[in-house]
Every structure is written in C-alpha cells, then in structure tokens.
Amino acid sequence: MEDYAAKMALKPDGALREYVTGHAQYREEAVLAALNELRQRGQPAPEDATLRPQLEAVVQKAQADADALAAEAPETDVADLPRLYSPAGIVVVSATISVVAGAILLALNLYRLKKGNVIIWLVAFVIAYVIGRALLLKWMIAHHLFSPWTAPLIDLPVIIAYVWWFWPRYIGTYQFQPRNWLLPLGIFMLVIFVVLLLNPGTAQQLKEQIEQQMQQR
Structure with missing residues (x-):
C-alpha cells in the first residue's frame, strides 16, 4: 500500500481520476491509493463514498488470506x-x-x-x-x-x-x-x-x- 501511495503522489490529477473511473482494470490497492491521494489534494472523487468500502473490504480480505497462509506454512527451526x-x-x-x-x-x-x-x-x-x-x-x-x-x-x-x-x-x-x-x-x-x-x-x-x-x- 505504501508503494502505491508513493506512486500516486507523483501522478497528476487526471491520471488519478483515470484510476478511479477505470477501477475495474486496476488493482484494488492502486485505486484505493488514488482515492487517498485525491482526498489529500482536496479533490475527493465523487465515487469515493461508494467505491472506498468495496476496495477496503477486498484489500482486507486479501491481507487476511495472506496472513492465514503464512500462519499455516510450517516453520523450520534453524537449529533443525x-x-x-x-x-x-x-x-x-x-x-x-x-x-x-x-x-x-x-x-x-x-x-x-x-x-x-x-x-x-x-x-x-x-x-x-x-x-x-x-x-x-x-x-x-x-x-x-x-x-x-x-x-x-x-x-x-x-x-x-x-x-x-x-x-x-x-x-x-x-x-x-x-x-x-x-x-x-x-x-x-x-x-x-x-x-x-x-x-x-x-x-x-x-x-x-x-x-x-x-x-x-
């Protein structure tokens, strides 16, 4: 998420808007970072209220799945x-x-x-x-x-x-x-x-x- 935030900070407003309007073709983390950057610039996207909850839910689920896989992976003790x-x-x-x-x-x-x-x-x-x-x-x-x-x-x-x-x-x-x-x-x-x-x-x-x-x- 931090990488996307740094990337979006360098983009012009038009490019950020493109991420929002074409959100279906971009990763959820990227679109969410674009929404955050527009909000920080004082230009929140009209779709923010409806799109943000969906994106956050997808990102949170992906993170939870990744954490679950990491927890299930067997840990090998270095001493062994x-x-x-x-x-x-x-x-x-x-x-x-x-x-x-x-x-x-x-x-x-x-x-x-x-x-x-x-x-x-x-x-x-x-x-x-x-x-x-x-x-x-x-x-x-x-x-x-x-x-x-x-x-x-x-x-x-x-x-x-x-x-x-x-x-x-x-x-x-x-x-x-x-x-x-x-x-x-x-x-x-x-x-x-x-x-x-x-x-x-x-x-x-x-x-x-x-x-x-x-x-x-």
Whole structure:
C-alpha cells in the first residue's frame, strides 16, 4: 500500500481520476491509493463514498488470506536444519585445490544426510574422472596440445556436475546451516604444502614439463 501511495503522489490529477473511473482494470490497492491521494489534494472523487468500502473490504480480505497462509506454512527451526558445505564452497575448493577436494566436501554433506550409498557413486565418478583426466592429459602432452589452461577447463564439467547434478538430485535442499569451508580449504592447502615440501622434485618436474611443452609449441 505504501508503494502505491508513493506512486500516486507523483501522478497528476487526471491520471488519478483515470484510476478511479477505470477501477475495474486496476488493482484494488492502486485505486484505493488514488482515492487517498485525491482526498489529500482536496479533490475527493465523487465515487469515493461508494467505491472506498468495496476496495477496503477486498484489500482486507486479501491481507487476511495472506496472513492465514503464512500462519499455516510450517516453520523450520534453524537449529533443525542440516549443517552442510554450500555449493559455492564446493566450487571454490574444487577450483582452488582440486575436484577431489570438492568431492570430499560433497561426500561429507551426503554422509551427514545419511546417504552413504550415493557416496559410493560419487567415489566411482571421481575415480573414473581422475583416470580419464590422466589419460587425456597424457595424450594432449604427447600431441603438443597441453597449456596451463587445459587442466582448469577439464575440471569445469566435473565442478558443474557437483552443483547441478549431485546437489539437486541427492542433497535435494538449499535450506541448511552453512558450514565454514575456509577451514577445510586451509587444511587442503597445508597438505599440498607439506607434500611439496617433502617431495620438492615433484613440483620442479611438473614445472619443467610445462616449460618444455611451451617451448615446443
């Protein structure tokens, strides 16, 4: 009602009169706001006395129906909602660390929802992806098609599958208490750092392979 009041305050008298005379084609709240604005301007509409009670009755009934629907709607206690890692968190972890790390967060969500059988399918999906990714990268390197952007592009369909397939199909809800994904992100980064620290040759070997590939192109 307040929005209509502000809208009518900007309209000229002729436009307000049009709302009143053509009230059948406008919302009741809009016509009632036009009547109020005309009255405030000291130009009450001749139809005010007969039209206002009808409009007020319709508006009040609509408000009562809306309140009744809101009262009947089940209220979900926030404390009862499951604590899950959000789709955004899964995407960030997958893109920053690896899709395996993102799959771990998704699997933790499934475990919390007691959907252990789906975790098996998720693990199989990730294993198949890792094998296929390794074979594809090996083939691309052999054919001089590898570039620094290759791996992220290959990972993109898997990340999309997490949030557009696994989440709506198996998580099935967007009402949850969000868990802090920064902690697992930090843990994953720490693990990678420790692995590289203990095996410095791995990072150097990967760097040399990329540099060699770039020189050959």
